[in-house]
Amino acid sequence: MxxxxxxxxxxxxxxxxxxxxxxxxxxxxxxxxxxxxxxxxxxxxxxxxxxxxxxxxxxxxxxxxxxxxxxxxxxxxxxxxxxxxxxxxxxxxxxxxxxxxxxxxxxxxLKGLLGKRVFFINKNKQNLFSIIRNINELKKLRLGTGHVWSITRIFENNQFNLVTSSSYEGLFKMLAKDRFDYFPRGVNEILEEFATRKEMYPNMAIEQDIVLKTDLPxxxxxxxxxxxxxxxxxxxxxxxxxxxxxxxxxxxxxxQLQTSLQLTNRKVFKLTSPHKD
Missing domain, CATH: 3.40.190.10 (Periplasmic binding protein-like II)
Structure with a gap:
């Protein structure tokens, strides 16, 4: 037992x-x-x-x-x-x-950062953006963006002049070849993207005067x-x-984004969005 x-x-x-x-x-x-x-x-x-x-x-x-x-x-x-x-x-x-x-x-x-967009441009085009007074003038220029990106739907609905690509890296090459005038990026993205690509694209610059603002959670x-x-x-x-x-x-x-990109000193153009952030 x-x-x-x-x-x-x-x-x-x-x-x-x-x-x-x-x-x-x-x-x-x-x-x-x-x-x-x-x-x-x-x-x-x-x-x-x-x-x-x-x-x-x-x-x-x-x-x-x-x-x-x-x-x-x-x-x-x-x-x-x-x-x-x-x-x-x-x-x-x-x-x-x-x-x-x-x-x-x-x-x-991201607390709304992706919906705040500043642009990559070619260095010699800053004056073209500095004289823009309203969003309708901006829409006359060619905007580069990803073919299936969520932000692209917002650009389409707000009637921007779009040039699209299925390749993320390809968009940087297209900008360098002047296939479009500007490439909007989220303020959370653009500084690191610039740091890792400025040697590959020496004529690429961050536009200084404009920020687009929309809801994109x-x-x-x-x-x-x-x-x-x-x-x-x-x-x-x-x-x-x-x-x-x-x-x-x-x-x-x-x-450091607010200071580095001088967001408070830029002209703000607002875009409508189906989302709330």
Whole structure:
């Protein structure tokens, strides 16, 4: 009888250990794949990736290992996520049609920065922009933008003169070849983009006098195959907003933009948008 009890005790303990080990294995398999940059020198995802890591670290008791998927554009990422393949999460500007295919975690990540647009231009064209008095005069010039970008829909609806491309890096080359007059970028993007490309495009400059302003929130989008991940991101974001981590990380990345780009000294042209940021 004592021997039977001893065997049962050992069995129960082995079962407990096995259960704990299995739990650890399951937790270790919870991996978020974040859509990476559009090119090897594209560093725009640094902030969104760091923010995601912080959010998920505050979504206990689950533990996530945030890793990057192979490079892919938004259209491919959306398709893969809709099918539940390869990519679980991406950060992107709001897009109405994605509401039916992906789960949007509707906490804006950039506090309106992506909707504030300043331009890349060729150095010899600054005078062309300095004399512009209103948005209708600006619309006469050729604007370069991505073919399927969310901001492009806004430019179209506001009747800008567009030249589009499916290639992010290709737009810099097109500007250098004078295929269009200006290339609007989010104020959160343009300084790092300039720093990494100024030697490749020595005639490229940041326009000094104008800023476009529209509503263009940035969200995390999650594959519908993993709704629990969307919920954990939502909970984690709420936690880091409450404890101040969100604001601290935001300030670390973007606190100098107002001064560096002299935003308060620019003419502001407002664009209508279907979104609210």
């Amino acid at each position: 004592a021997k039977t009890k001893s065997i049962l005790f050992i069995f129960k303990n082995l079962t407990l250990v096995a259960s704990l080990l299995l739990s650890a294995v399951i937790q270790a398999k919870d991996v978020i794949l974040v859509t990476p940059s559009s090119s090897p020198i594209d560093v725009r995802g640094t902030y969104a990736s760091a923010l995601l890591i912080q959010a998920l670290s505050h979504s206990k008791p689950k533990h996530y290992n945030v890793v990057f998927s192979p490079p892919m554009n938004e259209a491919r990422a959306e398709k893969q996520m809709h099918l539940g393949r390869n990519v679980h999460v991406m950060w992107a500007a709001a897009r109405v049609e994605w509401e039916n295919t992906l789960i949007a975690v509707k906490q804006p990540l 940035v969200y995390y989008y999650v594959t519908p195959a993993s709704p629990e991940i969307a919920k954990d991101i939502e909970v984690g974001l709420a936690a880091i907003i409450k404890n101040g981590t969100f604001d601290k990380l935001f300030d670390q990345h973007f606190s």
